[in-house]
Amino acid sequence: MFKDLITNLFTNYYETVAVIIFGIGFTTLLLNKNLIKKIIGFNLMDNAVYLFLASKGYVEGRKAPIVVNNVMDVNAYINPIPAGLVLTGIVVSVSVTAIMLALTVKLYRRYHTLDIDEIAIISRKGGI
């Protein structure tokens, strides 16, 4: 049982790595109080999911989905769907990153700190 598990994990090594990075990013997003670190954690998390998704489209021995020499055979190219989804996803994560960074700058200007707990307490106690 356990041996099977390990063997399977090694077979799916891309997914394994993706899941580990997802966990790291998730923990950082939850644990770290620094806003910049939180943003990095979120980016790691998203990138991990993209890695997971893209590895799903990969097929051993096939080429990138760009038609060459009018060969239109399924066995020639990898699955194009994950690539398209990841492309959309990257745009979303860039946008969200930019917004979070702008929010960080704004909060820093007001509270002179990056610690989200400190900011929350100052804003509650100080009434600002």
Place this chain on the structure above:
Amino acid sequence: MSKLKENYKDSFSQKFSDFMTGDLEVPDSIHARKKQDRVDKIVEADQFFSEFTTSDDIQRRELYQAFKHRRFVKHANKIYSIMSAVIGLIIIIILLITVAYLPEFGNKSNPDNNVVSQRYIENGLEETGAVNIVSGMILDYRAFDTFGESNVLFIACCCVLILLRNDDDEINPDEDVIDFKRDIILEKAAKFLVPVILVFGIYVVLNGHLSPGGGFSGGAIMGAGLILFANAYGFERMERLFSYSTFKKITFGALLFYGVAKSYSFFTGANHLHSIIPLGTPGAILSSGLILYLNICVGLVVACTMYGFFALFKRGRI
């Protein structure tokens, strides 16, 4: 080790970080005065931006510190960090067990290599006219997602505009001028690089349906070129080429064209009407129906947005 620490001031990383913070020593007296001016003005601006005076600030920080070192809060923090670390570990373990039971990596009989991808690959060229199947897929088969995606960019730009735009133009009328230092190396490099980057970006956008790339990557490259130009020559010069009204017009025009074109395509598709847009010969530059024009629109929007992010972060307006 101690030797290393002594030489730290001359090390590359220190210089790099000095360069980034702008603390390079300037021997020239004029430059020094300019720098002083700049520091003064930035301090002024900072004072404007900070909502409360310094003494208030210290008081608040002390309040926080006192709060933070109460025994209860300390314990709560500790418990919270242990809890979240444990949650992270649990999530990793659960997902690892899941991954072990997922379909094999790189196997061609996986569930996702099914009729959907088969049709994309076998008929993609005929039905969309795009040689790059990914481009054809995101801009024709699944165009609604991509329309949503370009709206995400638009809304993100609006959000950053809400957060970082200076409403009062008089407060620091020339922050970009004072914040800008001429750097001869950067200028010379930019002189060569900017045209190359821009042309490469345009190439990637225009060839989005023929080769890897497309609106988004090409637009990001073009945006990077614009950012480099603004960094090397300053915003004042940039504004001659690219002002806020240009930004607004380009974004508005591109998104509106995108919306109208895609609505037409959706409408004809759903009502089984014949679309008048020709697909052209596959492989030619003017082919694949709307994809080329949509790529151009997305490219323009992305380039403007990326440059807009940069300008807003740097000086508070586009």
Place this chain on the structure above:
Amino acid sequence: MEFLRNMPFFCIILSMVSAVIISIMSDRAARVFSLMVIGAVGIMSGLTLFYVIWLGESYTYYMGHFPAPWGNEIRVGILEAMTAIVFSIVMFASVLGGAKRVFVDVTPKKRNLYYIMVDLLLAALLAMIYTNDLFTGYVFIEIMTISACALIMIKDNGHCLVAAAKYMIMSLIGSGLILLGLSMLYDLTGHLLMSNIKEVIELNVENGVYQLPLTVTVGVLCVGIAIKSALFPFHSWLPDAYGYSTATSSALLSSLISKGYIFLLIKIMYRVIGMEVIATTRIGNVFFLFGVAGMIMGSVRAIAQTDVRQMIAYSSVAQIGYIYMGMGLGTKLGMMAAIFHIFAHSSAKSMMFISVDGLSYVADDSKEFDNLGGSALKNPIAGITFTVGACSMIGIPMLAGFIAKVCFADAAINASTIKLVIVMLALAFSTLLNAVYFMRAIISIYRPIRAEEQVKMHPKEPAFIIACVIFVCLNIYLGLHAQPMLDLIIAGIDMFA
């Protein structure tokens, strides 16, 4: 008649394109234009409902030239059209009623950006309601999150910025989990379209393959959406976000945004995973437990508040608990009650946020109970509206909240005995708590005005009055005319399966 089938598509495209057009308008024009768009969307949704009832079955609509598993698709049924109508009415009244406050709270150059956000929020809501494709759902979840964040932080003060940051962080965790669940689902089935995924899942369950990954995937998706819709243990961002932002934003956030996510979750439960599989994963019991816990804890926290808007915000936590409890019952009646509560709550809660704004205006912008005394006498319309909303939330007969509570009780009778006991106790206790804190609020706003107080009357604003009248009518309609609505909801749920 055939032309009417295009209406959902027109709704979505109109609201998206109008957001782009607003970006070059002045603020007043933007307000009028976005109100017109919301109104048009409401009318078109009405036509859609009419068409679907006439047709007698749901239909799918290609977004592009390609059929089902290849292109994007939207799906229209009775429930979708009804939700779109209720949401657009609530949105119209919220934007109309809070317009004055937006004018005060937002700096002049940013006002038209506010209406861009409102329009894109509408587009995202509609797309999430109608979509038949999971990835489209994800993209519009992100649009909704970003626009919600913008609606919170557009009022430029510290509380709102902190609330926006907290909201954004929680939402990012949620969307990360949703994306992961979605890609695992794609991996297991090879499809992104809801109906195709369901077919493959049924096949997999029959053959007994991929059992464990499927369970984990369902769990991940549900937790992600629960975080986004502020189910009880994940509600920490909610009170600040609802309590400090401008009135329209609070109304939209509490009544539409969390409900949009819940609607998507219901859709995923029925149309992607299938209720049989959901029943075997026992995720329903988890929802039930957390829902009940949220009902009690939210109400208890609400009693402790001295700020009226914070109190309403904590009450929202309790009401979201009700909805999840109904979903957790696992029966069709429970789901019906949950969906009706979505409507009842969104019409009542947005009404309360808008009317509290009118009340606090006459109390010199204070939201503390001590200062609100007598405000209902200075601003009678807001007072009446607030009272109606509070009565509806407590569950006074003839109002929407009462019907919802009766439905929950009715659904519980058909569930197992343990759930019946828990539901009855929780309903009774929660209603008691609701009555305590809402009655306190009502009594304090109707306290007679003391002689030495100077009376600051509310100016007659037609927009505010119209919004209040719309809200009161909607609530009374939902309360008095509930049976046809419930029948329609049942028909809509049948169309889902």
Place this chain on the structure above:
Amino acid sequence: MPVFHIILLGLLIVCAIAACTSRKLINSVVIFMSFSLVMCVIWFLLESPDLAITEAAVGAGVTSILFFLVLRKINALNAYDADDEEDEDYKNKIIESESESHE
């Protein structure tokens, strides 16, 4: 199992952990930039050149520029992020005063 893939994936994990645990913010950002670059190579290995171009232009380019701009705005290019020494002093003071009051 190709060795090159494994090396890159290992590098990815190392980068992820280092970016999250580094004490200096600028280090985190630079490491995150290198994470993006490694990702870019991995996209090529997974036969997705579209993603590689996008990741190179966005992840390693524009996002990093934005991060650096923000670090500059918040004067964090030289400062340590976590509890600094001042903090420790303050904590000691609090502990002292507490013990005094108990006596």
